[in-house]
Amino acid sequence: MLPSVLRRPFRIPGSTTSFLTRMLSSSSASSPTPLLVTPSQVRELLSKRSRDQVVVLDASWHMPNLDPPRNAYDEFRNKRIAGATFWDHDIISTKSDPPVPHNLPSPSLFADACSRLALSPSQHLIFYDTYGVFSSPRALYTFKAFGHNKVSIMDGGLPRWIAEKNPVVSTPPKPINVHEQHNDREASWGPIMSELLYRKRPQVESYFIADIEEHFTEYPEPQLDTSVARDNAEIVANADKGDPSASANVDYVLDARPAGRYHGTDPEPRAGLSSGHIPHSLSLPFGTLLSPKSSTDPYYQTYLPAEELEAKFQEALGKEGWESVKNEERSLVTSCGSGMTAAVVWLGLKIVTEGKARGAVYDESWTGYAAREGAKIEKS
Structure with a gap:
């Protein structure tokens, strides 16, 4: 189960129809979302569309036998694309016998995680990882399995993003002034939402939690293909x-x-x-x-x-x-x-x-x- 950080009804953002939804309704079936995108294409998308339309997610995961061990979420907190959200394969999963660390989540668990990360079915989700191509395809596969088809991976991941001189945020997410300009707040929503989801005792003020909750979505429970x-x-x-x-x-x-x-x-x-x-x-x-x-x-x-x-x-x-x-x-x-x-x-x-x-x-x-x-x- 996900950490019980917040247990209150989700509230749907005021705007329920995004630009991407309108674009989807008018696009032809012959123009599907590309499975692979480059860092330059991601940068262009982020510069032209809001978080209601495009969301970048760090889907990094590391083998359990690395020496020294690596923690993907801690790495995300200290180096990420601005506004990115973290997708935790191990937490957002069902457990089995014999134990397997990251089976597909149940439909209800998937919907709950998406809601708490402020995701919606109309958004174009772009996944990356810290190897280039390793664990990001698993995230894309998971969303495809639940019918969310507007998904891509950033080919080459975060290292390629950095190699091509794109900016990263290298400080842990922290509370921000809720009265700051919209664009500044938007860049922090993803990391803070991840913090609320994956940290059992997030170090954020109560007023900020309430503000973030306003942007939770109500992702509909899907059916597994x-x-x-x-x-x-x-x-x-x-x-x-x-x-x-x-x-x-x-x-x-x-x-x-x-x-x-x-x-x-x-x-x-x-x-x-x-x-x-x-x-x-x-x-x-x-x-x-x-x-x-x-x-x-x-x-x-x-x-x-x-x-x-x-x-x-x-x-x-x-x-x-x-x-x-x-x-x-x-x-x-x-x-x-x-x-x-x-x-x-x-x-x-x-x-x-x-x-x-x-x-x-x-x-x-x-x-x-x-x-x-x-x-x-x-x-x-």
């Missing part, structure tokens, strides 16, 4: 059908973990969890879909061009397998350690096929699969 998420029972049943290259009734499963973990030659980062792979799944490490690391400090990576992405998918699936997925004849399910980088491969598929291919994510991924008693684990 179950076609884009697979559970353990579905994965096991699919594996039991046999080799997908021998039967059109079997979905392909691509494993986004590093090859050593897939083959069972390298250990898993989670103690006590066997490495290896799901029977008949294939290996496509998420990093193979990304550019080489930039020479900047910190470095970043971006998605490869679409034609190079397609070559990677064809190499992993074989020509016939790839054509069957590309032509929407069967689904492609992506998996990883805990559902995070599986979304990198899922989004790569959507980029190549312009959103048409039938892609899904095994939400629990390897952590949920291998932790179950009697799980069939292959090593090669």
Whole structure:
């Protein structure tokens, strides 16, 4: 559950029809929101549209075995794009048995988090992370799964934003004078709302909390598109059908973990969890879909061009397998350690096929699969 910082009815902002809503109603179906945007495009959007129309969210997440450990929310508080909000994958999630840290949230939890972060279905949401392409696709996938389709990731993330000489805010959010000009207040709403949501005892004055509450939204509870998420029972049943290259009734499963973990030659980062792979799944490490690391400090990576992405998918699936997925004849399910980088491969598929291919994510991924008693684990 989310921290019980505030428990009072949400109040809807005075204006319920944004410029973006009007634009959506007049736009054609042939002009969808781009999945990838560059820092310069983000800067242009932010300069021309208000927070009612475009919201930038830091969706950074770090592996639990880093030494020294990193805390994504603390990093957000100390370096972020002005006005950005933080999306916490671990808090805004449902828990499972075996425990997986960031399964998709329930519809009610998703709506509650969006409301407390002052998000609305009409807004164009742009996600970034501190690696370039790592955890931001998971946030985009989550919103797509709940029907919020005006979503993009900033390709190259915060490091690319910085490398291209764009400004960042490097001080923790703090209370501001509620009587300051609207634009100044608007730049602080995102960070302060994140502070209220994720800090159990936010250091803000009570009058400021009341002011921020005025800008909470009432995000409607959505329905999950179950076609884009697979559970353990579905994965096991699919594996039991046999080799997908021998039967059109079997979905392909691509494993986004590093090859050593897939083959069972390298250990898993989670103690006590066997490495290896799901029977008949294939290996496509998420990093193979990304550019080489930039020479900047910190470095970043971006998605490869679409034609190079397609070559990677064809190499992993074989020509016939790839054509069957590309032509929407069967689904492609992506998996990883805990559902995070599986979304990198899922989004790569959507980029190549312009959103048409039938892609899904095994939400629990390897952590949920291998932790179950009697799980069939292959090593090669």
